[in-house]
Amino acid sequence: MPAQTVTAPSPPNGRALRRIRLPLRSRVTLGILFVLVTLLFVAPVAMLVVGAFRTAPPGQAGEWSVEGFLRAWTDPRTLELLGATVVLSVIVTVVSIAISISIVYVVTRTDAPGRRWVTPLMAVVFATPTLYFAISWGMLGNRQVGLINTTLGMLIGQEAHPVDINNWIGVGFVMAVKMVASHYMLLIGPFSSIDRSLEEASQVSGGGRFRTFLRVTLPVMAPTITSVMILAFVVALGALDTPLVIGTPAGVEVFSSRIFGYIRFEAAPDYAGASALSILLAVIIVTIVLTQQAVLGKRNFTTITGKSYRTEPWKLGGWRWAASAAVGVYFLLALVLPLMQLFLGSLQPFFGLWSNLGFGNYAKIFARSDLSQAVTNTIVLGVFGGCAAMIVAFALLLVARRFPGRLTRTMILFTWLPWALPGVVLGLAMSWAFFSVPGLSSLYGTVWVLGIALMVAVVPLAARSLDGPLQGVSAELEESARTSGAGVVRTSIGITVRLLSRSFLSGWFITGLVIASNFDVPMLLSTSTNPSVPVIAYQLYTQGDTPIAAALFCLLIAFIVVGYAAIQLLSFIVRNLIRTVRRQAPAALHAKETV
Numbered sequence: 001m002p003a004q005t006v007t008a009p010s011p012p013n014g015r016a017l018r019r020i021r022l023p024l025r026s027r028v029t030l031g032i033l034f035v036l037v038t039l040l041f042v043a044p045v046a047m048l049v050v051g052a053f054r055t056a057p058p059g060q061a062g063e064w065s066v067e068g069f070l071r072a073w074t075d076p077r078t079l080e081l082l083g084a085t086v087v088l089s090v091i092v093t094v095v096s097i098a099i100s101i102s103i104v105y106v107v108t109r110t111d112a113p114g115r116r117w118v119t120p121l122m123a124v125v126f127a128t129p130t131l132y133f134a135i136s137w138g139m140l141g142n143r144q145v146g147l148i149n150t151t152l153g154m155l156i157g158q159e160a161h162p163v164d165i166n167n168w169i170g171v172g173f174v175m176a177v178k179m180v181a182s183h184y185m186l187l188i189g190p191f192s193s194i195d196r197s198l199e200e201a202s203q204v205s206g207g208g209r210f211r212t213f214l215r216v217t218l219p220v221m222a223p224t225i226t227s228v229m230i231l232a233f234v235v236a237l238g239a240l241d242t243p244l245v246i247g248t249p250a251g252v253e254v255f256s257s258r259i260f261g262y263i264r265f266e267a268a269p270d271y272a273g274a275s276a277l278s279i280l281l282a283v284i285i286v287t288i289v290l291t292q293q294a295v296l297g298k299r300n301f302t303t304i305t306g307k308s309y310r311t312e313p314w315k316l317g318g319w320r321w322a323a324s325a326a327v328g329v330y331f332l333l334a335l336v337l338p339l340m341q342l343f344l345g346s347l348q349p350f351f352g353l354w355s356n357l358g359f360g361n362y363a364k365i366f367a368r369s370d371l372s373q374a375v376t377n378t379i380v381l382g383v384f385g386g387c388a389a390m391i392v393a394f395a396l397l398l399v400a401r402r403f404p405g406r407l408t409r410t411m412i413l414f415t416w417l418p419w420a421l422p423g424v425v426l427g428l429a430m431s432w433a434f435f436s437v438p439g440l441s442s443l444y445g446t447v448w449v450l451g452i453a454l455m456v457a458v459v460p461l462a463a464r465s466l467d468g469p470l471q472g473v474s475a476e477l478e479e480s481a482r483t484s485g486a487g488v489v490r491t492s493i494g495i496t497v498r499l500l501s502r503s504f505l506s507g508w509f510i511t512g513l514v515i516a517s518n519f520d521v522p523m524l525l526s527t528s529t530n531p532s533v534p535v536i537a538y539q540l541y542t543q544g545d546t547p548i549a550a551a552l553f554c555l556l557i558a559f560i561v562v563g564y565a566a567i568q569l570l571s572f573i574v575r576n577l578i579r580t581v582r583r584q585a586p587a588a589l590h591a592k593e594t595v
Contacts (some may be wrong), residue, residue, distance in 0.1 A: 001232065001507075005261055005466060009313070009316075013126070014459065017282060020547065026241050026419070028398070029399075030407060030408070030508040032302045033395075033396075033399060033411065034407060034410075034411055035157075035282055037396070037411045037414050037415065038414065038453075040456050041414045041415050041417050041456060041459075042414050042417065043419065043433050044426070044429035044430050044432065044433035044456070045421070045429055046333045047416055047429065047432035047436055048275055048278060048279065048425070048429040048432050049275075050432070050436075051159070051271055051275040051428075051432040051436070052068050052272055052275035052276045052278075052279055053065060053066065053068070053071060053272070054068075054271075054272055055067065055068075055120055055272060056271075056527050057269055057271045057435075058271060058434075058435035058436045059435035059436055059444075064366060067271075067272065068270070068271075068272025068273045068276045071268075071270070071272075071273050071276075072262075072272075072273040072274075072276040072280075073276060073277075075279065078258070078277065079371060079382055080403040081253060081254065081255050081258050082255050082517050084254065085235050085237060085254045085255040085256075086237070088168065088175075088236065088254065089171055089233050089236035089237045090233065090238045091172055091176075091236055092172050092176045092179065092232070092235060093232040093233045094181050095172070095176045095231055096175075096176040096177075096183055096230065096232055097183055097225070097229055097232060097536075098181040099176070099180045099330065100180045100181075100183035100184045100187060100228075101187065101225070101352055101388065102179070102326075103118065103122075103184055103327055103330065104184055104187045104191045104247075105191070105329060106118075106323050106324075106326075107119070107188065108188070108191045108192050108276050110316050110323060111315055111320055112319065112321075112323040112324045112327070112329075113320060113324050114322045114324050115324070115326075115327075118327060119184075120183075121189060121331055122184045122185060122188075122325070123179045123181075125178070125180075125181035125331075125334045125335050126181040126182055126184075126305060126334060127402065127513060127560075128178075128338070129180055129513075129517030129519075129534070130239075130241050130242060130517070130519070131241040131245070131278035131517065131519045131534050131537070131538065132338075132342070132517070132553045132557075133178050133338055133361060134174055134178075134241055134242040134243075134244075134245040134246055135245055135342075135537065135538075135541050135546075135549060135550070135553070136337075136339070136341050136342045136550075137165055137170075137174045137248055137338060137341075138165065138166075138366070138541070139164070139247050139341045139342070139351065139546060139550070140169060140337055140338065140341045141163050141164065141165025141166070141346050142351075142352075143161050143163070143164045143166070144161065145309050145351060146163065146165075146341075147165045147340070147341045147344065147351025148337075149161045149162070149163050149335070150352075150354075150399075156203055165246055165322065165528065166246060166247070166249045166252075167247075167250050170246050170247075170250075171242060171246045171247045171252055171254075173244055174242050174246055175236060175239060175335050176254045177330075177333055178242070178334070179235065179236070180330065180334065180388060181334065182232075182235075183228050183232060184234045186224075186228050186231075187221075187224065187225070187228060190221060190224045193222065203579075210479075214434065227307050228294065230289065230292045231287060231364065232289060233288065234285050234289070234422075237255070237256075237281070237284070237285065237422070238256055238281065238285070238424065238425065239254070239256060239422075240256040240260060240421020240422070240423060240424045240519070240523075241519045241520070241534075243255055243256065243398045244256050244260070244538070245541065246571075247539075247540070248542075248567055255277070255281060256422055256424045258277060259274045259277045259278055259281070259428070260274075260424050260492045260523070260524075262274035262277070263428070263524065264360060264523075269430075271431075271432075273426055275428060276429050277569075278424070278429070278580075279423060279424040281425060282420070282421055282422075282425055285420060285421075285422070286420055289420065292583060298382075328468075337493055341550075342550045342553055342554055342557075343550075343554055344357075345547055345550035346361055346362070346547055346551035346553075346554045347359065347361070347547075347549065348361075348547045348548040349361075350547065351544075351547055353545040355401065359549045360425070361548050361550070361551035361555075362555065363546065363553050364548055364551075364553060365551060365555060370380070370528070370531060370535065370536065371548070372542060373531060374531040374532055374533050374535075374536045374551070374552070375533060375555065375556070375559075376534075377447050377450070377530060377531060378516050378532045378533040378534075378556065379516070379559060380447065380451075381450055381454060381516065381532065382512035382513065382516035383512055383562070383563075384451065384457045384462045385451050385454050385458070385511075385512065385515045386456045386458070386509070386510075386511035386512030386513075386514075387512075388451070389458045389459050389461075389462040389471050389511045389515075390462045390465075390466070390507050390508050390511060391461050391506055392455070392459055392462070393415075393462035393463040393465075393466055393507075394462075394500070394504070396411060396412060396415060396459075396468070397412075397463060397466055397467060397470050397561065398406075400412055401470065406592050412463070413564075415459050415460055415463060416460050418452065418457050418459070418460060418462075419457055419460040419556040422520070423457075423518065423519070423520025423521055424520045424523075424524070426453075426457055426521060427520050427521040427522075427523065427524035427525060428521070428524055429432050429455070430453040430456070430521060430524070431524055431525060432450075432524060434449055434452075434525070444527070445527045445529045445530055446529070446530055447527055449530070450521070450522055450525055450526060450530055450532065452524055453521050454515045454518055454521055454522070457514075457515075457518065457521055458515055461507075461511055461514060462507055462511050464505065465503060465506065465510060466500065466503060466507055469500050470500060485560075500573050501571075502574060502575065504570070505567050505570055505574070506567070508567065509563060509564060511561065513560060513563075516536060516556065518532075518534065518535050518559070519534040519535065519538065521537070522534060522535045523535050533552055535555050537549040537552045537554070538555060546590045573587070578591030
């Protein structure tokens with residue numbers, strides 16, 4: 001009997017797959033989700049553009065006009081501030097990147113003692129909210145009663161006041177010191193994974209360590225370093241909290257504080273002018289990002305290979321203690337002194353008075369209804385807002401995984417819009433979105449308006465924390481569950497959620513921390529009826545109640561530590577539950593087969 005050849009049908013090509021129609025239920029679900037994503041992430045940006053052409057504040061009747069653009073863009077002060085902000089951002093970027101690369105090199109390439117402690121300490125600096133950091137340095141560098149000048153006065157004379165943080169140099173210094181931690185966290189991984197055979201080849205050819213670093217390591221790491229530099233420049237360009245705290249007392253103004261001043265520091269808030277400046281800043285940032293992608297996007301930089309390489313550190317000899325001391329000086333400036341000043345300042349009855357220290361300021365927080373309400377609101381926003389952001393990000397990523405296509409890719413792209421906007425611009429966009437829509441305007445003055453706005457602001461971060469782990473979950477597990485009769489919801493909860501539980505908890509803590517420490521968005525949306533700790537602490541600081549502001553921050557830091565401990569405990573419980581289920585599953589299957 002002649003053999004028969006059976007030819008399997010060829011799989012459909014890409015166009016055929018795109019022509020496959022989804023079930024009606026799936027299409028309706030995608031449509032509803034697309035509308036929600038558009039309302040939450042696209043509508044605020046659209047309303048910001050519309051608001052620039054309106055002559056009235058959000059929620060009030062007005063006329064269409066281009067006066068806002070003319071008034072803001074033709075003001076000579078606008079161009080002057082933009083130039084000064086760009087110069088400041090470039091200096092901050094160069095200094096912070098140089099320091100972070102130096103510390104990363106010490107940790108990954110040398111035998112400096114104590115280098116294993118650098119990354120955990122950097123994580124603490126990175127987690128410290130920027131506003132807290134700025135206020136602590138505003139106290140530290142106070143010309144009259146700051147801890148630095150007080151200590152130096154005792155050492156070299158009572159009339160000595162050499163340190164004054166309230167100037168352009170102070171603004172740049174505080175921004176650069178704080179940003180080093182974030183750059184380090186982004187660079188430590190790529191520097192640790194680089195193919196060191198390239199460096200070894202350079203040294204064999206006669207190149208020294210320093211020459212190899214300049215001619216091999218830096219060029220190979222060009223795309224990573226450039227990306228971090230672009231991010232640093234964008235963050236510095238849109239920074240608001242540090243210039244407000246450090247620069248405002250000395251009359252230092254940057255572009256973001258100019259936008260803020262149009263709304264808060266004018267007799268009649270100029271929302272149209274602020275929106276026009278916000279659009280200009282957003283266009284500059286988007287242009288920078290797109291240019292970076294166009295320049296480096298198609299270039300090939302291979303830094304990780306399958307070949308093995310030596311990881312023996314560079315022997316610094318006697319200089320290894322000098323390297324450790326230099327890193328220690330950074331942590332003294334970035335961690336020890338700010339935390340010490342905040343804690344000691346919270347014990348003072350008046351800022352600068354070193355007698356009668358006590359915990360009276362903490363008692364005032366719980367005695368004053370506005371302060372205790374701010375603490376409660378901030379905790380609620382951090383816990384529930386962070387959880388909501390993680391759920392939204394998980395749902396979007398899961399839908400994009402189940403239904404890959406142009407629509408889901410567009411939704412994911414929409415969710416990244418808040419990440420491209422500085423905080424003050426996003427806060428202004430949210431103001432237009434909430435207060436211009438009749439139904440949403442009723443939320444004004446409630447904690448809900450802050451919760452929704454802050455949730456939208458951190459969804460990109462939440463998606464980032466889940467995207468990698470979700471890619472690591474094999475689709476075969478979900479397919480096996482559905483083949484066994486499990487529905488979509490049961491499969492998602494029983495398989496995907498269980499496997500991503502630890503990543504979800506970690507992302508929940510990070511997004512909650514970012515929400516609790518956010519200053520820009522609540523500053524434009526909060527009122528006396530829905531205060532948050534960053535906003536009310538800034539108000540206390542500017543009004544002279546610095547010790548109470550320091551006590552507020554110390555109290556919130558204590559809650560953050562408790563929250564971190566709770567997340568670690570939950571992760572431990574979840575990990576043990578998963579291990580228990582995995583151990584019991586084979587036994588249960590064997591018992592079933594025996595029966």
